[in-house]
Amino acid sequence: MLILKFIFFLFFITSFAWGQKIVFIVNSSNTVSRISHDQLQDFYFKRNRTWPNGLPIRFFDRTDGSEVRKLFLANILKKTSRQVDQFWIGQKLYTGDSAPTKVSTRSLVISLVARFPGGIGYISEGSALPDGVKVIEVTEL
Amino acid sequence: MNGIIFIFLSLIISSSVLGQVTLEDLQKRIEQLENQQADLVLNSSEPKTVVNAFLNDNLTLGGFLEPSYTFISGPNTKTQYLNASNILGLNLSAEFGPRYRFVSQILTGLVINLENPHNNPDATPNLPHTREYRNYFFGTVLTQGYLEYSHSRIFNFQGGLGYAPFGYAPQQRELVLFIRRGGPQLLRSGDLLAPFWQGFHLFGSKNMNRNEVGYNIYTFASPKKLRNSGLGSRLWISTPNEKLEGGISAQIGKNDKDTYGTVGADIKIESFPYILKTEFAQYISSDPDSWTFYVEPSVYISGEELLLYVFGDYVNNRRNEVTTASKGDPYQRLEYGTGLNWLPTSYTRLRFGVTYNDYVGERAISSRINRDYLSFDISAGVAF
Structure with missing residues (x-):
């Protein structure tokens, strides 16, 4: 019985990990409700620095090695962590630009996006969000 | 109980x-x-390293360090081995809101100069008879310093000084992370092209059918006639995820005698674990043309930690001079070799490279002096 429970527990944990998705959140005051992969790339790589309403974009990344960041790199940026690091090194030397702020926890991302009108970040799909942030739809194109 | x-x-x-x-x-x-x-x-601003300036605005600090150890030897080149170069680059930048930015970069270093680098015996008496690392050179130079106004993605304006967007390598995005120390001959062949834009720089890009298409227009100081600004431009395209990037570039300016133009093309293809870079540039004037071309394929092995490369790099430089004697010293040189980069972290690069400098053509041997030589480099690049 104990072994069955243990197996069930393992199955639950691993299926949760495999099924984990990320969602993108913005400040509640932001009128944007949908964004494409290309636009997310443009925001992250600072090719586009303002929202359509003129608000400056503040992108909040996650710390290296976190599961959500791995998903973000693989599914949205389609680059490895090393490739992204080297891109930002080049940008720093040529344009003075720096990589987006890296944030360690889900709750801190939510807190930052809620406080910064142009903020955008990503978190694992999960429980309901507090006031101040909303999830936006992400499309392939 | x-x-x-x-x-x-x-x-x-x-x-x-x-x-x-x-x-x-x-x-x-x-x-x-x-x-x-x-x-x-x-x-705080986004980067971790923040310096508070007296203006109460935050400056961001970054940069790189590149030390190197070099060995050279040849039929008419004394065997020499030394720590030839130590260069520190410091980047200071600040954002004054979403549309205004200040960027600067200073290079400083302690270098031992390779004098008479092309083994020209006519370089005497001011230079050694054959190439030789002889004297210290130290100095500081401002390589970037501009204020940027960003109106939109398609229109941005910079005023000041920066690396000329001619091709890929001259942009110096990989100054510390070039897989070959010093980069291609395109960067080391005198005045074939102006390395900096000076004055004004307009640039922008647009997403078209998921490809990024962009432009640069800038003014520069013509290397041989500094009092007259030249005009440069580049058109480029990049496919999704930067798998393929390419561009065409041009600079038009004045030299001693007339108006000249430098044209070029560049392609970078990246499909992990393979990377291929190739560039071409040609200096066109009333004098015989000078041109340069390189191909540099590389491959990651062991994940992304080891990068193995080979290269072929040719220059036909008819504009070269022995500067101390103001004598013409045209040469044709084919550099080829291989090397390995170890990247223990994203911010460090340890290189070992072997290059054979093969002078070809009618001036391969000058006054019975063979110009060829072999070099080994052990160097590091650290970005912070």
Whole structure:
């Protein structure tokens, strides 16, 4: 019985990990409700620095090695962590630009996006969000 | 017995109640700390390294260090081995809101100069008879310093000084991370092209059918006639995820005699683990043309930690001069070799490279002096 429970527990944990998705959140005051992969790339790589309403974009990344960041790199940026690091090194030397702020926890991302009108970040799909942030739809194109 | 049970139950209940209270306090405390952390993040600029300037604006600091150890030897080149170069680059930048930015870069270093680098015996008496690392050179130079106004993605304006966007390598995005120390001959062949834009720089890009298409237009100081500004431009395209990037570039300016033009093309193809870079540039004027071309394929092995490369790099430089004697010294040189880069982290690069410098053509041997030589480089690049 104990072994069955243990197996069930393992199955639950691993299926949760495999099924984990990320969602993108913005400040509640932001009128944007949908964004494409290309636009997310443009925001992250600072090719586009303002929202359509003129608000400056503040992108909040996650710390290296976190599961959500791995998903973000693989599914949205389609680059490895090393490739992204080297891109930002080049940008720093040529344009003075720096990589987006890296944030360690889900709750801190939510807190930052809620406080910064142009903020955008990503978190694992999960429980309901507090006031101040909303999830936006992400499309392939 | 009943008393013992009662005491035991009391302990369990009180500890669980105390635990609940403690847990709530902890959660509140965590929220407080996270709010403080959020305040700190919002009040600071994005990079971790922040310097507070007297203007009360935050400057961001970054840069690189590149030391190198070099060995050279050849039929008419003395065997020499030394720490030839130590260069520190410092980048200071600041954002004054979403549309205005200040960027600067200073290079400083202690270098031992390779004098008479092409083994020209006519370079005497001011230079050694054959190439030789002889004297220290140290100095500081401003390589970037501009104010940028960003109107939109398609229109951005910079005023000041920066690396000329002619091709890929001259942009110096990989100054410390070139897989070959010093980069291609395109960067080391005198005045074939102006390395900096000076004055004004307009640039922008647009997404078209998922490809990024961009332009640059800039002014520069013509290397041989500094008092007259030249005009440069580049058109480029990049496919999704930068798998393929390419561009065409041009500079038009004045030299001693007439108007000249330098044209070029560049392609970079990247499909992990393979990378291929190739560039071409040609200097066109009333004098015989000079041109240069390189191909540099590389492959990652062992994940992304080891990068193996080979290269072929040719230059036909008819404009070269022995500067101390103002004598023409045209040459044709084919550099080829291989090397390995070890990247223990994204910010460090340790290189070992072997290059054979093969002078070809009618001036391969000058006054019975063979110009060829072999070099080994061990160098490091650290970005911060």
